[in-house]
Amino acid sequence: MKHFYIAISFLFLSYSPSFAIGEVSTFTLKNGMEIVVIEDHRAPIVTHMVWYKVGSADEPPGKSGIAHYLEHLLFKGTKNLESGEFSKIVAENGGTGNAFTSYDYTGYFQRVAADRLNLMMEIESDRMQNLRLTIEDVLPERDVIIEERNSRTENNPNTLFNEHRSSLMYQNHPYGVPVIGWMHEIEKLTREDAIEFYKRYYAPNNAILIVAGDVEPQAVLDLAQKHYGIRIASEGIVKRVRPQEPPKRAAIHTIYEDPRVRQPYIIREYLAENRKPGDQLEAAVLTIFAQLLGGSGVTSFLGKRLQLDEKIALNVSAWHSATSYDPSKFGLYVLPAPGVSLQAVEDALDLALHNFFEVGVDQDHLRRIKTQIKASKIFALDNQEGIARSYGTALTSGLSVKDVKDWPSILAAVSAEDIMIAARKVLNPKSSVTGWIRGPQEITE
Amino acid sequence: MxxxxxxxxxxxxxxxxxxxxxxxxxxxxxxxxxxxxxxxxxxxxxxxxxxxxxxxxxxxxxxxxxxxxxxxxxxxxxxxxxxxxxxxxxxxxxxxxxxxxxxxxxxxxxxxxxxxxxxxxxxxxxxxxxxxxxxxxxxxxxxxxxxxxxxxxxxxxxxxxxxxxxxxxxxxxxxxxxxxxxxxxxxxxxxxxxxxxxxxxxxxxxxxxxxxxxxxxxxxxxxxxxxGGLPEKGASFPVATNFKASGGNTIIDFDTPQSIALWGHSGISQNDPDFFAAFVMNHILGGGSFTSRLTDEVREKRGLTYGVYSYMANMDYANFYGGSVSSANDRIGEALDVIKEEWARMANSGVTQEELIAAKKYMTGSYPLRFDGNSQIAGILTYSQTNDFPINYPQNRNSYIEAVTKKDIARVANRILKAEDIHFVVVGSPTGLGAAE
CATH class of the missing domain: 3.30.830.10 (Metalloenzyme, LuxS/M16 peptidase-like)
Known part of the structure; x- marks a missing residue:
């Protein structure tokens, strides 16, 4: 059964000119705002998104959580709208919408009938530069963020464990700080912090407009020119250069104990290459390597070996976070079978990885993965919002539209030799963090 | 043929x-x-x-x-x-x-x-x-x-x-x-x-x-x-049941920073003539994510939670009206008080014309957005069939919502919302909350 796998993103981007769906056009406004239009004429619906190339990894030290806090505050008032009016307008037009923040981006979106695109652009453009924050808006919203951190993190030992491991993996890079922020810093964020961040980063030359749905590219460009063309470029936008990791010199091992943990498990991550503009091969190879190792349950290398043959694990998985601005992580997860210690599964995992280099790539498995890649290009056409998000995450991670379009064919061209080379490089114990999570150990007499 | x-x-x-x-x-x-x-x-x-x-x-x-x-x-x-x-x-x-x-x-x-x-x-x-x-x-x-x-x-x-x-x-x-x-x-x-x-x-x-x-x-x-090869008949289905909890709190002590509360009292079935009135009422009370009264009062004004929702639960053999919220242990009591106040306010005075118009615009306008992919559409068809809706339900659903009046909502709110009947189950280490007798 699959109920217990860690969710793994293995999304392939679609671009298939042979169908009427998924045609992509791009433009750039004079003020620097990039535009991507993805056509899908199956229903008169549109997904309207604005992505800012700023995320938690761009926050000033000591102000963790400000990118996410600001995202919440964008639903408050502007020069033209009352606090809360933005959401009311979207709802009264039969639309749904929300926003999201990650390490490398902050995004805002609405899904609405295609004939309401003009209005969505009008109000989204308004809050790009006209935000008006009152203290009555800002303080309760900070409490909301605190409760959000309580819900997502403080109440969930698995999230606390993830946060702890990331802080060990990234000792110099801001990916080591959680997107939502550390509690002690969230509690001290101010209206002024939010406004400073907003003024610096919310500008057309730091934004990408993505419109997917029943639209004509030229019509989208005209509307965008009318609404977003009037926004003023910020001079504070420079190429993002974040502190990078120093050479990794020793494997890190950590144990997180929490009385709320009933089911111990291990996660090991290695620092890994992300997709880079014009240079996506290594990330593509790692994406496929993860699939071979643990991406498909019992048919994958680790699943077959640890779950079926040795019966030492109840579940395993492997993943690679390919799309990010700076180097990301390649991860492995093992849930031990009852009565098997964490040390025993870690030893078994190490032995299995060692063994992989002797056995090599299962060509038949690689072929099946390629079959799925090919099919996923077709399945992806059925998910308008998914395609839009794929472009958003890629373009805010420094990639181009061409990189996005090239990705499936780069994945499809990965060879067994590529995999062995990348596997040796990525599975470097010195760049690894291995975490155990378990309940507090009883003191034996 | x-x-x-x-x-x-x-x-x-x-x-x-x-x-x-x-x-x-x-x-x-x-x-x-x-x-x-x-x-x-x-x-x-x-x-x-x-x-x-x-x-x-x-x-x-x-x-x-x-x-x-x-x-x-x-x-x-x-x-x-x-x-x-x-x-x-x-x-x-x-x-x-x-x-x-x-x-x-x-x-x-x-x-x-x-x-x-x-x-x-x-x-x-x-x-x-x-x-x-x-x-x-x-x-x-x-x-x-x-x-x-x-x-x-x-x-x-x-x-x-x-x-x-x-x-x-x-x-x-x-x-x-x-x-x-x-x-x-x-x-x-x-x-x-x-x-x-x-x-x-x-x-x-x-x-x-x-x-x-x-x-x-x-x-x-x-x-x-x-x-074709499946057997004709299987195990017998359960009998219908009422919602059995009475008003009060059940507190389950658990050492965690934020308390989680679920609540409910009896509800109405999808065959009830006032079902759609209740459906629209619920949207205004606590169903619509960013625009409901509960979100406005508990989250936006007071910052007591990240999410608060109410919902009509309609199972095959039982119905109830419920909701969920989570707040820090020392704030959950205030959140539950506000929820009870909103419950009573809706029961006593229903909704405004403005709220009703806004709710109808959202509910009818956003319905087509759900049909946005093959598997989503298949899921909606299955939901309609398992609930014994007619095949034209997706076609007519918006007209049922359009037909709801302010008076309908006042009637159904008064009939089903009983703040004193709410049973809250709270998991956490809440302070200032009394347990049920």
Whole structure:
């Protein structure tokens, strides 16, 4: 059964000119705002998104959580709208919408009938530069963020464990700080912090407009020119250069104990290459390597070996976070079978990885993965919002539209030799963090 | 020859321009199996969404979790294939098959490329008709379920929902944990799996929805092939039950920073003449994510929570009106007080005309947005069928909402909302909350 796998993103981007769906056009406004239009004429619906190339990894030290806090505050008032009016307008037009923040981006979106695109652009453009924050808006919203951190993190030992491991993996890079922020810093964020961040980063030359749905590219460009063309470029936008990791010199091992943990498990991550503009091969190879190792349950290398043959694990998985601005992580997860210690599964995992280099790539498995890649290009056409998000995450991670379009064919061209080379490089114990999570150990007499 | 189309409905999704049409065919096979079909060949893919009503609610008290475990085993080997061979076959085809179960459903879905229709459906058929239940898969899946149950014991959400169900539906199958207990799962045998399979996968509770590049003629033949061999009748369904908890608080002490609260009191059924009035009322009270009264009062004005919701729970054999919220241990008391005040305010004075207009615009305008992919549409068709809605329900649904008046809402709010009847289940270390007597 699959109920217990860690969710793994293995999304392939679609671009298939042979169908009427998924045609992509791009433009750039004079003020620097990039535009991507993805056509899908199956229903008169549109997904309207604005992505800012700023995320938690761009926050000033000591102000963790400000990118996410600001995202919440964008639903408050502007020069033209009352606090809360933005959401009311979207709802009264039969639309749904929300926003999201990650390490490398902050995004805002609405899904609405295609004939309401003009209005969505009008109000989204308004809050790009006209935000008006009152203290009555800002303080309760900070409490909301605190409760959000309580819900997502403080109440969930698995999230606390993830946060702890990331802080060990990234000792110099801001990916080591959680997107939502550390509690002690969230509690001290101010209206002024939010406004400073907003003024610096919310500008057309730091934004990408993505419109997917029943639209004509030229019509989208005209509307965008009318609404977003009037926004003023910020001079504070420079190429993002974040502190990078120093050479990794020793494997890190950590144990997180929490009385709320009933089911111990291990996660090991290695620092890994992300997709880079014009240079996506290594990330593509790692994406496929993860699939071979643990991406498909019992048919994958680790699943077959640890779950079926040795019966030492109840579940395993492997993943690679390919799309990010700076180097990301390649991860492995093992849930031990009852009565098997964490040390025993870690030893078994190490032995299995060692063994992989002797056995090599299962060509038949690689072929099946390629079959799925090919099919996923077709399945992806059925998910308008998914395609839009794929472009958003890629373009805010420094990639181009061409990189996005090239990705499936780069994945499809990965060879067994590529995999062995990348596997040796990525599975470097010195760049690894291995975490155990378990309940507090009883003191034996 | 092909007289299978007994109904054909063209749905104009109101609120959108007229070209948004969705044609739902009712396809009836020679063998008497019925399915709803939307034939859409814009992408060469097909989605099947299959449900068997009943689910865990039909199992005996001493076999708790049998349906859940059995459903999990459907993808762990079938016919002469073991778990690996079965997964390999799906990977070869790039076909996604999923098998899930809940308190009152077994849900099976398949998504595949049109060019693999025959092979994909053959694989689906063998999973449904001839599960292998072999020893290795049985023991492995059982251990996975036990691991999930063990993990649930310290998950505040799960602790809350299990406790809430137990109190709200004591003595009824809805009061039991559908995944089973550590004891019940440990005692299940392979014979129990065959029995759960025999009692649940039967024609009398089957619902089939199909969307994609497949015609009604093709589907009618497939239906008999896929399901013709199923037994006619399965386990008896539970009897209807009332919501049994009375007003008050149940506090379950758990050492965690944020308390989680679930609440409820009795509700109304989807057949009630005031159902749509209650549905719109709920949207205004606590259903609409960013625009409801509860969100405004509990989250926006006071910052007491990240999320607060109310909902009408309509199961096959019970209804209740409930909600959920989570707040820091020292703030949950205030959150619950505000919720009770809003409950009473709605009961006493209903909604304003402005709120009603805004709610209708959102509810009717956003409905078409849900039909935004083959598997989503298949899921909506299955939901309609399992609730015995007519085939024109998606077409008419918005008109039911448009017909609701302010007076209707005032009447139904006064009738169903009883702040003093709310039973709250709170998991955490809340301060300043009194427990029920």
């Amino acid at each position: 092909n007289k299978f189309l007994s109904a054909l409905v063209i749905i104009l999704l109101s609120g959108l321009p007229v070209n948004a049409e969705l044609i739902i065919h009712e396809v009836k096979s020679k063998g008497g199996i019925t399915a709803w079909l939307v034939n859409d060949n814009s992408i060469p893919i097909v989605s099947f969404d299959i449900a068997f009503k009943g689910g865990a609610s039909t199992e005996l008290d001493d076999k708790l979790g049998a349906t859940y475990l059995m459903t999990g085993l459907l993808e762990e080997g079938a016919g002469n294939m073991d778990a690996t061979a079965f997964s390999l076959a799906a990977e070869e085809l790039a076909t996604s098959l999923s098998f899930n179960s809940s308190r009152e459903r077994i849900s099976i879905s398949a998504e595949f490329l049109k060019e693999t229709t025959n092979q994909s459906l053959a694989l689906l058929k063998v999973a449904i008709m001839e599960p292998a239940f072999n020893d290795a898969a049985f023991e492995r899946t059982k251990a996975q379920v036990l691991s999930i149950i063990s993990r649930n014991q310290t998950d505040p959400q799960k602790i809350a929902s299990n406790a809430f169900n137990k109190i709200a539906f004591s003595g009824h199958p809805y009061g039991r944990p559908y995944q089973g207990t550590a004891n019940s799962i440990a005692n299940l045998t392979k014979d129990d799996m065959y029995e759960a399979h025999r009692q649940n996968l039967t024609k009398d509770r089957l619902v089939v929805s199909v969307v994609g590049d497949i015609t009604a003629d093709e589907l009618s033949i497939i239906l008999d092939d896929l399901f």
